[in-house]
Amino acid sequence: MKKVEIKKGIYYVGAVDWNVRSFHGYSTNRGATYNAYLIIDEKIALVDTVKAPFATELLERISEIIDPSKIDYVISNHVEMDHSGALPEVMKVAVNAKVVTSLPSGIKGLTAHYGEYDYLGVKAGDTLSLGKRTLAFVGTPMLHWPDNMVTYCPEEKLLFSNDAFGQHYASNFIFDDLVNYDEMMHEAKKYYANILMPYGKQALKALEIVKGLELDMIAPSHGVVLRSHIKDMFDLYETLSKGECHEEAVVVYDSMWSSTEKMARAIVEGFALAGVSAKIYDLKANHISDIMTEVQTAKYIAVGSPTLNNNMLPTVAAFLCYMRGLSPKDKYAFAFGSYGWGGQGVAQVDEELTKMECQMICDPIKTAYVPSKEYLREMEQTLKEILN
Numbered sequence: 001m002k003k004v005e006i007k008k009g010i011y012y013v014g015a016v017d018w019n020v021r022s023f024h025g026y027s028t029n030r031g032a033t034y035n036a037y038l039i040i041d042e043k044i045a046l047v048d049t050v051k052a053p054f055a056t057e058l059l060e061r062i063s064e065i066i067d068p069s070k071i072d073y074v075i076s077n078h079v080e081m082d083h084s085g086a087l088p089e090v091m092k093v094a095v096n097a098k099v100v101t102s103l104p105s106g107i108k109g110l111t112a113h114y115g116e117y118d119y120l121g122v123k124a125g126d127t128l129s130l131g132k133r134t135l136a137f138v139g140t141p142m143l144h145w146p147d148n149m150v151t152y153c154p155e156e157k158l159l160f161s162n163d164a165f166g167q168h169y170a171s172n173f174i175f176d177d178l179v180n181y182d183e184m185m186h187e188a189k190k191y192y193a194n195i196l197m198p199y200g201k202q203a204l205k206a207l208e209i210v211k212g213l214e215l216d217m218i219a220p221s222h223g224v225v226l227r228s229h230i231k232d233m234f235d236l237y238e239t240l241s242k243g244e245c246h247e248e249a250v251v252v253y254d255s256m257w258s259s260t261e262k263m264a265r266a267i268v269e270g271f272a273l274a275g276v277s278a279k280i281y282d283l284k285a286n287h288i289s290d291i292m293t294e295v296q297t298a299k300y301i302a303v304g305s306p307t308l309n310n311n312m313l314p315t316v317a318a319f320l321c322y323m324r325g326l327s328p329k330d331k332y333a334f335a336f337g338s339y340g341w342g343g344q345g346v347a348q349v350d351e352e353l354t355k356m357e358c359q360m361i362c363d364p365i366k367t368a369y370v371p372s373k374e375y376l377r378e379m380e381q382t383l384k385e386i387l388n
């Protein structure tokens with residue numbers, strides 16, 4: 001994408017990463033963007049940078065507008081390297097720039113990554129005048145790192161929200177009304193599930209602050225700029241940050257010889273008998289980050305594994321490790337699986353779900369070797385009774 005003037009004198013100068021398919025383990029099926037913005041005023045400010053491999057692109061885009069050596073401030077809303085990775089290259093050129101970041105976590109984080117610069121530490125409520133425009137800093141600590149902040153420009157009714165309201169969504173358009181709405185909202189939901197879900201309380205608090213601002217545009221550091229669907233995004237964040245769930249179930253499993261798979265199919269039938277919509281996810285065919293996108297709004301989760309070498313399958317262990325890190329709240333759960341002679345796999349699944357403080361709705365459902373048709377029909381009825 002070329003530079004885009006998103007408001008008079010304010011430019012998108014970031015980079016589109018069309019081909020990235022894994023963002024530290026999160027599957028980015030639609031690519032990603034690292035958004036940076038250049039504000040031309042009496043003082044010139046660059047809001048965030050990009051991932052290191054895109055530094056040249058960033059500087060080329062800036063150079064189409066001004067000489068990068070004229071940058072007065074680099075605003076670093078977040079230390080994580082998808083936003084700060086190009087800072088060393090920018091600072092080689094912007095030799096007089098101050099790096100504006102949160103106090104103390106931003107300075108501590110940037111120093112640990114890149115060393116000393118002319119830092120200007122800011123706290124929530126601090127402002128910086130660029131001339132005609134003001135930048136006001138709003139702390140959003142632990143959303144999702146200690147250093148996170150967002151930057152608000154009241155004269156433009158514009159919020160630079162960094163990770164918040166972002167989507168891993170590559171596009172040749174920068175505005176939300178120019179891309180597919182359903183794709184964009186799905187990627188926002190997936191982003192929340194996989195990046196922000198553990199920080200629901202902080203997200204809700206930040207949302208209340210942001211909703212109190214006069215806004216006609218939100219410029220996140222991933223995905224498209226919001227100018228038409230701000231309310232929809234607020235509504236989505238409110239639902240997700242409150243952990244609101246639907247009367248739905250997600251059945252996640254891996255299977256060796258299809259016995260655990262047969263049980264998974266019986267379980268969705270049992271949910272159907274109880275009037276609960278349920279979806280099956282085979283871990284061989286689905287990415288854990290896509291599964292967690294569905295788990296976040298489902299009331300029920302059932303996780304199945306056979307036993308391999310006295311353990312649950314490694315794919316199931318990896319999913320549960322990932323899920324535990326994201327700390328989904330208020331889930332009703334149970335474990336299931338077939339086994340040959342030990343049955344430790346399903347017991348481990350049950351233990352992990354219990355550690356996550358899921359409400360276990362029944363003891364682990366397990367069967368030796370291959371479940372009979374009668375056993376599967378009995379499972380369906382049992383589940384229906386438990387749910388009713």
Ligand code: FEO
Pocket residue numbers: 078080081082083144163221222
């Ligand atoms: Fe987009 Fe937390 O970095």
